[in-house]
Amino acid sequence: MRRALAALRWYFRELSGEAEYDHYVDRHRRLHPEQPLMTRREFEHCRTDRRDETPTASCC
Amino acid sequence: MTTTTPASPPTPPPTTPAPAGRGRLNPRSIAIWTAIAIAGAIAWGVLALSRGEEINAIWLVVAALASYAIAYRFYARFIVRKVLKVDDTRATPAERLDNGIDYQPTDRRILVGHHFAAIAGAGPLVGPVLAAQMGYLPGTMWIIFGVIFAGAVQDMVILFFSMRRNGKSLGQMARDEIGTVGGIAALVAVFSIMIILLAVLALVVVNALAKSPWGTFSIAMTIPIALFMGFYLRVLRPGRVIETTAIGVGLLLLAIVAGGWVQESGLADTFTLSPETLTICLIVYGFFASVLPVWMLLAPRDYLSTFMKVGVIGLLAVGVLVAAPVLRTEAVTDFAREGNGPVFSGALFPFVFITIACGALSGFHALISSGTTPKMIQKESQVRLVGYGAMLMESFVAVMALIAACILEPGLYYAMNAPAGVLGSTVDSASAAVANLGFTISPQDLSAAAAEVEEQTLVARTGGAPTLAVGMSEIFSSFLGGSGLKAFWYHFAIMFEALFILTTVDAGTRVGRFMLQDTLGNIWKPIGRVSWKPGLWATSAVVVLAWGYFLYTGVTNPLGGINQLFPLFGIANQLLAAVALAVATTILVKSGRLKWAWVTGIPLVWDATVTLTASWQKVFSDNPAIGFFAQRERFSDALDRGEVLAPAKNLDDMRAVVTNSTVDGVLAAFFAILVIIVIVNAAWVCYKAIRAREPLPTTEAPYVESKIVAPAGLFPTAEERRELAAAGASSTGDRT
Numbered sequence: 001m002r003r004a005l006a007a008l009r010w011y012f013r014e015l016s017g018e019a020e021y022d023h024y025v026d027r028h029r030r031l032h033p034e035q036p037l038m039t040r041r042e043f044e045h046c047r048t049d050r051r052d053e054t055p056t057a058s059c060c
Numbered sequence: 061m062t063t064t065t066p067a068s069p070p071t072p073p074p075t076t077p078a079p080a081g082r083g084r085l086n087p088r089s090i091a092i093w094t095a096i097a098i099a100g101a102i103a104w105g106v107l108a109l110s111r112g113e114e115i116n117a118i119w120l121v122v123a124a125l126a127s128y129a130i131a132y133r134f135y136a137r138f139i140v141r142k143v144l145k146v147d148d149t150r151a152t153p154a155e156r157l158d159n160g161i162d163y164q165p166t167d168r169r170i171l172v173g174h175h176f177a178a179i180a181g182a183g184p185l186v187g188p189v190l191a192a193q194m195g196y197l198p199g200t201m202w203i204i205f206g207v208i209f210a211g212a213v214q215d216m217v218i219l220f221f222s223m224r225r226n227g228k229s230l231g232q233m234a235r236d237e238i239g240t241v242g243g244i245a246a247l248v249a250v251f252s253i254m255i256i257l258l259a260v261l262a263l264v265v266v267n268a269l270a271k272s273p274w275g276t277f278s279i280a281m282t283i284p285i286a287l288f289m290g291f292y293l294r295v296l297r298p299g300r301v302i303e304t305t306a307i308g309v310g311l312l313l314l315a316i317v318a319g320g321w322v323q324e325s326g327l328a329d330t331f332t333l334s335p336e337t338l339t340i341c342l343i344v345y346g347f348f349a350s351v352l353p354v355w356m357l358l359a360p361r362d363y364l365s366t367f368m369k370v371g372v373i374g375l376l377a378v379g380v381l382v383a384a385p386v387l388r389t390e391a392v393t394d395f396a397r398e399g400n401g402p403v404f405s406g407a408l409f410p411f412v413f414i415t416i417a418c419g420a421l422s423g424f425h426a427l428i429s430s431g432t433t434p435k436m437i438q439k440e441s442q443v444r445l446v447g448y449g450a451m452l453m454e455s456f457v458a459v460m461a462l463i464a465a466c467i468l469e470p471g472l473y474y475a476m477n478a479p480a481g482v483l484g485s486t487v488d489s490a491s492a493a494v495a496n497l498g499f500t501i502s503p504q505d506l507s508a509a510a511a512e513v514e515e516q517t518l519v520a521r522t523g524g525a526p527t528l529a530v531g532m533s534e535i536f537s538s539f540l541g542g543s544g545l546k547a548f549w550y551h552f553a554i555m556f557e558a559l560f561i562l563t564t565v566d567a568g569t570r571v572g573r574f575m576l577q578d579t580l581g582n583i584w585k586p587i588g589r590v591s592w593k594p595g596l597w598a599t600s601a602v603v604v605l606a607w608g609y610f611l612y613t614g615v616t617n618p619l620g621g622i623n624q625l626f627p628l629f630g631i632a633n634q635l636l637a638a639v640a641l642a643v644a645t646t647i648l649v650k651s652g653r654l655k656w657a658w659v660t661g662i663p664l665v666w667d668a669t670v671t672l673t674a675s676w677q678k679v680f681s682d683n684p685a686i687g688f689f690a691q692r693e694r695f696s697d698a699l700d701r702g703e704v705l706a707p708a709k710n711l712d713d714m715r716a717v718v719t720n721s722t723v724d725g726v727l728a729a730f731f732a733i734l735v736i737i738v739i740v741n742a743a744w745v746c747y748k749a750i751r752a753r754e755p756l757p758t759t760e761a762p763y764v765e766s767k768i769v770a771p772a773g774l775f776p777t778a779e780e781r782r783e784l785a786a787a788g789a790s791s792t793g794d795r796t
């Protein structure tokens with residue numbers, strides 16, 4: 001039961017993009033730990049503002 | 061980045077490549093697949109052979125699911141192994157070019173969700189509802205066989221080829237593989253389709269909201285709700301998407317309930333808008349939504365509409381299974397044979413195949429399959445789940461939309477879907493018109509049906525959305541809340557469709573603008589810069605006015621906007637599919653796989669036949685109900701004589717019909733010419749490739765060995781579990 005809930009939570013967080021920041025932190029620590037880390041606010045702003053430049057279509 | 065990537069660089073990569081020939085059939089799986097095949101065969105038998113008896117919708121569901129399962133297990137696997145020759149030892153662009161932004165290996169279960177959310181929209185909900193005028197059988201067969209042999213194949217193959225080319229877009233691949241002319245034709249096709257698509261979708265919303273204060277109020281409220289969510293997500297709680305969406309959905313439900321109160325109150329008149337006013341509102345909304353920053357309106361709307369989309373589709377699937385409604389439509393109607401149906405004109409062939417595009421074969425998907433998805437795949441073999449699997453899911457949505465339309469009494473269906481010009485504006489005139497079509501519904505029943513969902517009228521509510529909403533309210537209220545909640549469910553369904561159509565209008569306008577800026581940027585640099593505001597506003601305005609023009613002509617067309625524009629949308633969408641399938645076939649031939657070229661070649665021939673026949677009839681038919689130019693001639697001759705032909709009411713109407721028919725006819729011809737250019741060009745390239753002595757140089761990115769270990773399907777096989785364990789990753793996917 002608890003495992004199922006954890007899996008559900010994992011799925012929703014991944015699907016909604018809420019987990020993106022965690023991935024960013026992981027990746028950043030692994031690849032260039034010496035550089036400053038963006039705060040969640042900065043990261044989310046970057047992530048959303050990127051869509052202003054490259055729009056993607058959803059379908060009919 | 062992913063669950064299965066070794067956590068630290070020194071971990072040695074797994075040396076054993078993914079075995080190619082696993083999964084021999086054992087007795088247990090033979091038994092299971094035989095049972096599925098028998099269940100499917102029985103369901104198809106019931107659907108095809110029963111005449112005059114009432115058929116339960118469950119048979120449709122069984123036929124669909126059994127066919128999908130067999131196609132996914134056998135045909136998709138055959139394509140993946142023999143035709144595409146996926147190689148799991150080869151690193152995907154997500155692995156090679158991983159930058160944490162657009163290229164990143166993403167868990168297959170997440171990616172199939174993203175991909176499905178991107179391809180599934182209003183299309184699979186609208187087309188099948190309109191095609192119900194042909195009966196349930198033609199639509200069902202095209203949706204199921206079309207997806208198995210054409211639609212899902214196209215999505216998967218394009219996804220694979222784009223992935224092998226570092227995520228190139230369809231336009232780029234068309235240019236590289238077929239040549240400059242093919243590339244330009246593809247680009248023009250994409251832009252025109254975008255415009256027609258946006259106009260048709262906006263028309264669906266206008267028809268659903270016109271004269272409905274309840275619906276109009278609820279949809280209008282989505283704008284402040286989205287703005288609030290955007291602010292909350294930007295300023296108060298950055299990144300807390302789930303929490304924000306939960307609040308948004310709560311407010312959305314409140315807005316639906318409040319719509320009922322508004323309808324009863326003195327505010328009702330304020331929200332009772334004519335189709336023309338709604339059109340102007342939508343055009344203004346489309347412009348502002350597309351120039352505002354994404355975080356304000358589009359991003360929160362996206363979260364809401366994705367949640368509603370997935371939630372409602374799930375609910376509908378459960379509803380059909382629990383309520384097990386009975387189909388009231390005939391298997392094949394007379395309209396299918398004679399081509400004189402009121403919803404859209406033309407005979408079963410070719411018009412059923414362009415009316416139902418999304419759900420069976422949709423060229424639009426090729427844009428998604430060559431957009432973000434190929435840059436996120438972990439393993440080559442996952443194209444089967446993500447490309448083929450997601451399209452099967454969309455096809456299932458189309459099947460359910462067809463069910464929702466076919467459980468309605470045919471009399472009610474035609475009273476809602478025939479053009480206003482045929483039905484008149486009262487229940488009495490509509491009842492008489494439906495009787496003329498050969499069906500019955502009394503004026504009392506028609507009023508009662510409207511009263512039940514608390515709408516002023518259901519007469520001539522074309523566009524598919526209201527019909528689907530009545531069908532869904534029927535299904536939902538049978539197991540959730542009884543008939544007392546019917547009005548709520550009706551407006552819930554309208555909200556659900558309008559919500560994501562408006563999101564598409566916003567996103568689509570942005571994509572169109574981006575293409576326009578990109579193209580015009582080659583001529584005059586500043587306009588290509590996305591940060592230059594005047595350029596942004598000007599190009600946005602051009603795109604909005606382009607679809608706004610078609611929307612306005614659709615709304616004011618006496619012959620019925622859906623009746624006139626939907627075939628154009630279908631032709632445009634299937635044209636794009638022809639471009640995609642031509643690209644895929646050319647790549648197969650050029651890479652020395654001539655013997656497998658039929659896998660995309662047969663769907664291409666079929667699609668081209670359908671699209672070109674439809675265009676031919678739309679351009680050259682001398683029947684004014686079908687041919688745009690015959691229609692033009694009939695009305696312009698009458699206009700010269702100073703006569704007014706029904707359903708036009710005055711000379712202005714007559715002039716409108718003449719102009720619209722001309723524009724639509726020219727567009728139909730233009731689309732057909734584009735397909736012919738692309739196909740002839742592709743055929744020539746294939747011919748040269750076959751004659752070439754040396755194999756042609758590949759356009760694929762070079763081989764790099766993969767270090768990721770990840771399962772191919774939704775559930776890992778025993779062997780994949782062992783590989784995952786050997787690579788030191790958990791198979792559940794939990795990232796803790």
